[in-house]
Amino acid sequence: MLKRIAAMLLVILSFSLTSCVSTANGLKSYIDTADGYQFLYPNGWVPVTVSGNGPDVVFRDLIEQTENVSVVISPVTGNKTLTDLGTPSEVGYTLSKTAIAPAGSGREAELVNAESRNTGDKNYYVLEYAVKLPNQLRHNLASVAISRGKLFTFNISATEERWLKVKDLFEKAIKSFSVY
Numbered sequence: 001m002l003k004r005i006a007a008m009l010l011v012i013l014s015f016s017l018t019s020c021v022s023t024a025n026g027l028k029s030y031i032d033t034a035d036g037y038q039f040l041y042p043n044g045w046v047p048v049t050v051s052g053n054g055p056d057v058v059f060r061d062l063i064e065q066t067e068n069v070s071v072v073i074s075p076v077t078g079n080k081t082l083t084d085l086g087t088p089s090e091v092g093y094t095l096s097k098t099a100i101a102p103a104g105s106g107r108e109a110e111l112v113n114a115e116s117r118n119t120g121d122k123n124y125y126v127l128e129y130a131v132k133l134p135n136q137l138r139h140n141l142a143s144v145a146i147s148r149g150k151l152f153t154f155n156i157s158a159t160e161e162r163w164l165k166v167k168d169l170f171e172k173a174i175k176s177f178s179v180y
Contacts, residue, residue, distance in 0.1 A: 026169055027176070032057065032071075037152055040176035041069045042169055066138075067166070069156040069173065072099070075149065082123045082146050088114035091144060092127040099153065100129055100140060108132040109140075119178060122147065126174055131157070139163040141170055147179035 027040035041059050048058040048068070055070035076085075085091050092114040101107035113128040124145045131138040137160035145152050154177040158166050 025172075027172060030057070030059070035073060035150075036147060037071060037154075037177070037179045039069070039071070039154055039178070040173050041156075042067075042166075042173070045069070064158070064162060066136075067156075067158045067162065069154070072153045072155070074151045074153070076146055076151050079149070080146065082125060082144065085146075085151075088116050088125040088127065091125050092129075092142075095127065095142065095144065095153065096129060100131060100142075100155075106134050117175075122179060124177070130160070136160070139167075141174045143174050143177040145177070145179045152177075152179050 026043050028043055028045075029038065029040055031038040035056060042061065044062050045059040045067075046062050048060050050056075050058050055072045058068060058070040060069075061067040082091070086094070089111065092111045096109040096111055097103075101109035108131070110130045110132075111127065112130050113126075115126050117124050117126060122145055124143050127140075127142040127144065129140040129142070131140055138157050139160055140155060140157040142156075143154040154174070156170050156173050158170065
């Protein structure tokens with residue numbers, strides 16, 4: 001009888017644990033219907049309150065607090081498309097100088113990879129950076145898209161020390177970013 005009760009408890013426990021698991025292997029969904037974008041971000045990350053003209057949304061790791069994801073929304077003049085702004089490399093270089101490592105920030109950014117991907121009728125540039133700060137090396141991934149006259153920049157980053165541990169998860173997050 002004791003074995004049967006233990007077996008039933010084990011089955012119940014396993015069902016409860018599987019119901020807690022995210023469908024995207026360690027990622028949670030964030031949807032902003034007002035601004036028209038969505039993405040996946042790692043479990044265990046918490047929202048950060050932002051004010052002013054900064055990012056629209058920021059999440060950071062609860063333990064590794066320098067790991068974060070953010071979305072920045074900027075206006076685009078005219079009816080420009082992403083290709084009107086340039087190739088993935090050109091846009092990646094511009095982003096590195098204006099947002100990732102602007103002059104006077106004490107940061108240096110090297111564009112490691114730049115590619116284009118299409119999902120439905122939307123074009124996205126996926127950019128990878130090695131970023132040097134005064135006290136650490138970081139790795140950033142960004143996805144850039146234009147929708148409804150706005151430029152959306154999704155950025156996720158970690159220290160270089162943690163990069164190999166989080167790379168696959170971060171790449172899933174980057175590929176999940178979509179605008180509508």
